[in-house]
Each structure stands twice: as C-alpha cells, then as structure tokens.
Amino acid sequence: MASKPRTLYEKIWDAHVVERREDGTCLVYIDRHLVHEVTSPQAFEALRMAGRSVRRPDLTLAVPDHNLPTTARVDANGARLPIADRQSAQQLAALEKNAPDFGIRYIDSTDAQQGIVHVVGPEQGFSLPGTTIVCGDSHTSAHGGIGALAFGIGTSEVEHVLATQTLLLTPSKTMAVEVSGELGPGITPKDLILHIIGVVGTAGGTGQVIEFRGPVFEAMSVEGRLTVCNMSIEAGARAGLIAPDDTTFSYLEGRPMAPRGSDWDNAVAWWRTLATDVGARFDRTVRIDASEIAPTVTWGTSPEDTVAIGGIVPDPAGFSDPSKQEAAAKSLAYMDLAPGTPMQDVAIENVFIGSCTNSRIEDLRAAADILRGRRKADGVKWAIAVPGSGLVKRQAEAEGLDRVFTDAGFEWREPGCSACLGMNPDKVPPGERCASTSNRNFVGRQGPGARTHLMSPAMAAAAAVTGHLTDVRELATPSSVDTPFHPNPHESSP
Numbered sequence: 001m002a003s004k005p006r007t008l009y010e011k012i013w014d015a016h017v018v019e020r021r022e023d024g025t026c027l028v029y030i031d032r033h034l035v036h037e038v039t040s041p042q043a044f045e046a047l048r049m050a051g052r053s054v055r056r057p058d059l060t061l062a063v064p065d066h067n068l069p070t071t072a073r074v075d076a077n078g079a080r081l082p083i084a085d086r087q088s089a090q091q092l093a094a095l096e097k098n099a100p101d102f103g104i105r106y107i108d109s110t111d112a113q114q115g116i117v118h119v120v121g122p123e124q125g126f127s128l129p130g131t132t133i134v135c136g137d138s139h140t141s142a143h144g145g146i147g148a149l150a151f152g153i154g155t156s157e158v159e160h161v162l163a164t165q166t167l168l169l170t171p172s173k174t175m176a177v178e179v180s181g182e183l184g185p186g187i188t189p190k191d192l193i194l195h196i197i198g199v200v201g202t203a204g205g206t207g208q209v210i211e212f213r214g215p216v217f218e219a220m221s222v223e224g225r226l227t228v229c230n231m232s233i234e235a236g237a238r239a240g241l242i243a244p245d246d247t248t249f250s251y252l253e254g255r256p257m258a259p260r261g262s263d264w265d266n267a268v269a270w271w272r273t274l275a276t277d278v279g280a281r282f283d284r285t286v287r288i289d290a291s292e293i294a295p296t297v298t299w300g301t302s303p304e305d306t307v308a309i310g311g312i313v314p315d316p317a318g319f320s321d322p323s324k325q326e327a328a329a330k331s332l333a334y335m336d337l338a339p340g341t342p343m344q345d346v347a348i349e350n351v352f353i354g355s356c357t358n359s360r361i362e363d364l365r366a367a368a369d370i371l372r373g374r375r376k377a378d379g380v381k382w383a384i385a386v387p388g389s390g391l392v393k394r395q396a397e398a399e400g401l402d403r404v405f406t407d408a409g410f411e412w413r414e415p416g417c418s419a420c421l422g423m424n425p426d427k428v429p430p431g432e433r434c435a436s437t438s439n440r441n442f443v444g445r446q447g448p449g450a451r452t453h454l455m456s457p458a459m460a461a462a463a464a465v466t467g468h469l470t471d472v473r474e475l476a477t478p479s480s481v482d483t484p485f486h487p488n489p490h491e492s493s494p
C-alpha cells in the first residue's frame, strides 16, 4: 500500500522523533543549535552547577549579535574596544568564556564571519534543509527559508538542548499559505510577508507551522525566503517553511559548514524527497493573490497593522472586533497618527536598514539601487545601514555599496542587531519616527517612545530620500524595479 501523503513539516518531524509518549509529546532530536549572548548565560551556568557537559558541541554554534555596538570594535592598534553598558558587557563576556569552556565554536565580534545569528547560520552552511534548528530567539523561524524546521526556544530549553541535543515537543498543526500569481514590479518578499501577516493576523498562525507555497516562492531567492520565514513568527506561527529546491542547493553548495563530496550528494538526494506530497493535508489553507500586493508599510504597534503605501491610517471605529478597536486607538495614540492621514504624508526622522529580516546582500543592493545618486532628505536626522554579517559587509564593500550609502548620508556600520531593538547603543530617540526594515514595531522596540514603521529596504531608502513614507515605485529607476530579486543566487551570496 502506498504510504500516506505527508507535508514537508511532517516529513522533517517524523525523521526526528526519538520517542513518542502516551500523552502525545515527543522527544525530538535537534540537529543544529545556535547560541547568542542574551538567552544563553543562565543555561550554561545551570550546566556548570550540575556538572554537565554539552552533548554535541560540534552541532552548536555561538555568535554575539544583540548587544554589540555597531560602531568600530577595535582601536587604531587593533585592540578591542570596551563595551560601555555593564549588562551587555557581562553577557558578551559570558558567551566568550562559555563557548570555549564547553568546546563550542565561537565566532568573535572582530571576526569577519560574525553577524546576526540568523544571517550567519545559512551563510556558513550550518543551517541545512531537512534539519531541526533551534536558538533561544524567536526569529529562528528564518531558517525555514532553506527548508529547515526551525524555531525559537526559551532559556530552560536552551539548557535542555545543550545537555541532551533533544527537546520535548508536541506536534504542531499546519497551515499552508498558498500565493498565486506574480509579485508586481518593485514588490519584494518583505512586502509579501507584511501583507500576509496583515491578512492572517498576529494570532492567526498560533502554534502552527506555516508552509509558504506557490510559484512566487519557487522564483524567490534564498535571501527572500529567509525574509519571509523570519517574519512567520509575527503571524503567531511556531515556524515557517519553504520547500528546499535547486535554488536552495546552489545557495548552500560550497559553504564552509555544508557537507561535501558524497555527503553532499547524499544530502541533496534526501532533501529532494522533502517537498510536500500531492494530496497531503494541511489543517488550514490561506490563499493570497500576489498581483494584488502593493509596497506595504505598518501604521501601528503590531506587525499585523499593515496597509498599502497608497492607503490611509485606518479609523479604529472601522474594526469590527471591539478589542481590535481599542488596540488600534492605543496604537494611533502611541504613533501620534490621526485616522484618514495618507500614509505617504507621514514624515520620518530616522531610517534603519538592517536586522535579521533584511540585512543580506540582496537587501543592501535593493536599498542602494534607490539611493544611488541621491541624498537623504534634510528632515532625516539619522540613517544607518547595518549589514547582517561581516561577510555581507565585505561583499557590499566590494560592490561599492558602502559608498552609495555614505554618499547618500547614511552611516555604514559593523554587523549586529543594532536598532532592531534597544539592547545596544543604536536607538531611535523618544517621539521620533523610523522607517525600519526590521520585523517588530512594538511599543518602545527601537528605544523608549520610538515610533516604528516596518517596510522593505527599497521602501526605507525611498523614505530616506523624500523624508516621508513614499511609494518606491515612483522613485525607482527602471532597472531596480524590474529586478526585485537578484536573479542568480550565486551572485547574491557573499
């Protein structure tokens, strides 16, 4: 008898279950564990107190990102500069000590391979299709873009994975997000995922694993897929997935930690079997028409508060759900926006291009395409471009993108989480607005009182040039609009 058709999620899940318990929970094997400085110190301390070691240090990779300043890290003599904030300094020092103490590979802040953990994993070939990947960080969902079942875990689970290389989990429900049609000129993966979150809602995917399906994702670069899956957590989902294909394999082949030789061939042969079978069942399916999507921005303090750039700030009274009415009214008060205001009239004083959502080479190219030969508007006080890793930075510099940014009035920074969240010196001043390529527009996310509008890198660049939220399609040169994705994945890899 033919076996039951399975989804991509079910195939990866089944391949990793070590033990099914009577209560429905499963002990699941974890293939890859990424560790950063914020959620790991207590986990290592607990191991130390219990006299335990790390079960598979070779499957664990540590890299600092959240707390690192993105200004110069060494002085003129190459000596490391101190970290001013005490808690940040302690967390960073703890990771630097814990990694070698427990035999884990550690990428130092001064190493060209350092970067945001979710940029570094795929870039190093550490994150692979068909694997289970965890990290004490919600945006671990990003790695689903290469076809891995990847999700964030809490600090006690970090300890559990370090000690046992397993986790106790319950199987998730599945949701298919089927996107038909094609994205229009100038519409990027970020616009697509913002639009999807607007449709699904931040609670829409709760506890589920979303598989993004359809020709748009098949045509998308790995960078774009990482952007989409990165934000699936903002739809409440446990993880996001896109089936691995030739685009994925050519992105990964030859990366430092990817398999080689016959191991590579065997891996690719298995990865090819992972795609969802015809006839496999999802618990829920959401259908979206790509051709209806415009450049998308947020107006409120939740990632589901999205609107097309040509739209207006909504009236809270227009929402049918009373709790949403209340939330929208609160959001608008915090954002200092009046219902009915055209989004394009919203002036911004800050621009942040970076974060694990949009700091890969293709993102920097898209922003630079808009900025080339232009300058930021006078009203824009602070604009920074923060590459997702040292390798992305190096690649961008080789292409002259750093000059495009600095000529346009941007600061060109060292890799890290930066102004995505206020855990390091890069903060948006209270009461000011920021056009940001990050993934969360929560109250105080970019600093106390800061007001965040989420958007794509090209849209953030357009806002920098005009000083207000702007439809990038009105600014774009024909060539930058025609190629929203870099066509050749090899070219777009650092």
Ligand SMILES: CC(C)[C@H](C(=O)O)[C@@H](O)C(=O)O
Pocket: 038, 039, 066, 136, 137, 138, 139, 152, 421
């Ligand atoms: C600090 C970290 C635990 C947090 C997360 O889990 O996502 C951060 O990365 C974020 O984006 O808010």
Ligand code: SF4
Pocket: 065, 066, 116, 118, 137, 139, 355, 356, 357, 416, 417, 418, 420, 421, 438, 439
């Ligand atoms: S860049 Fe932002 S979203 Fe990504 S891991 Fe860092 S803080 Fe979290």
